[in-house]
Amino acid sequence: MVYEKELLVAQLAVQRASIATKRVFHQTAKGAVSKDDKSPVTIGDFGAQALIIHAIRKNFPEDKVVGEEDSDTLRKNDELRQQIWEVVQNTKLEDAEAEKLLGGPLTSESEMLDAIDYGKDEGGGRGRIWALDPIDGTKGFLRGGQYAVCLALMVDGDVKVGVLGCPNLPIDDSAPLDVKIGENANDEAGKGVLFSAVLGQGATSRPLGTAGLQPGKSIAMKNLTDVSQATFCESVEAAHSSHGENAAIAKKLGITKPGVRMDSQSKYGSIARGAGDLYLRLPVRKDYQEKIWDHAAGDVIVREAGGVVTDIHGKRLDFSIGRTLRDNKGVVAGPKGVHDAVLSVVKEVLGV
Known part of the structure; x- marks a missing residue:
């Protein structure tokens, strides 16, 4: 299968990062700060970005990453940096082989900051570039609504692999949307979905797990004519x-x-x-x-x-x-x- 390793690494990396974001959500203090564009940034954003970029660099060291965050705030804020380092250190998949594939744990705060800053690439139409949003929908995350951990591989400007971790969506693919899905959501039993696709190979969903990948199944748009x-x-x-x-x-x-x-x-x-x-x-x-x-x-x-x-x-x-x-x-x-x-x-x- 084309892009088989890329897909597996992306799925496991997003799953591990999703575990980190859920842990942060359940902490009382989420450590929100403000960027210049006034959108909130949390411990989860930085921690998820560090974990995912670490996995990419270990497996595909020549690839570039376009990420949303950088470490400028953390280098000036010792308390916030320590909180994020604690999350990164303590987030692991309950599967030794999966953890090994992702490059194992980060070894220092310096390595964590360097991983976050590796996402500063400017992108473009040549080469292999990953697009990463460690927590898309940060305001939704903060209020317990919907958010997603998002990762995609682009090759020469064309998206080839895409993975979304959605901790607060129902696992059941047939569960209809209602107007309350964006409010007061949580990751209780029956929630947490990992979506993925490879260009030309279809799309799948599977439950978000805590170890290796759960079984997946093909998904399709509704055949809507009216x-x-x-x-x-x-x-x-x-x-x-x-x-x-x-x-x-x-x-x-x-x-x-x-x-x-x-x-x-x-x-x-x-x-x-x-x-x-x-x-x-x-x-x-x-x-x-x-x-x-x-x-x-x-x-x-x-x-x-x-x-x-x-x-x-x-x-x-x-x-x-x-x-x-x-x-x-x-x-x-x-x-x-x-x-x-x-x-x-x-x-x-x-x-x-």
């Missing part, structure tokens, strides 16, 4: 997508079900397995550029599940031009059978 029956997903944060325009689009399409607001690329995973149908992320500013780590894994998972992912102009998402999707505006993802109809209405409402 768009009025669709369930659509949108971001919780109004700053990420226009709720008003989403509602106008739903009305024109005859959709009467309320939109499901949830954080992170868990939306991609949810529609890929047929729990939802459409994902709309409409631009709120002309100058806003989506980050590649917010979409790369979800993009390939949805497409391998039989769906279509484009921007509002109908163009494929272009991951080959750096850290952002600067040649794309917004995201429209859904089943092949209705994507053109949805895109037409999106263009009409947005005046494109």
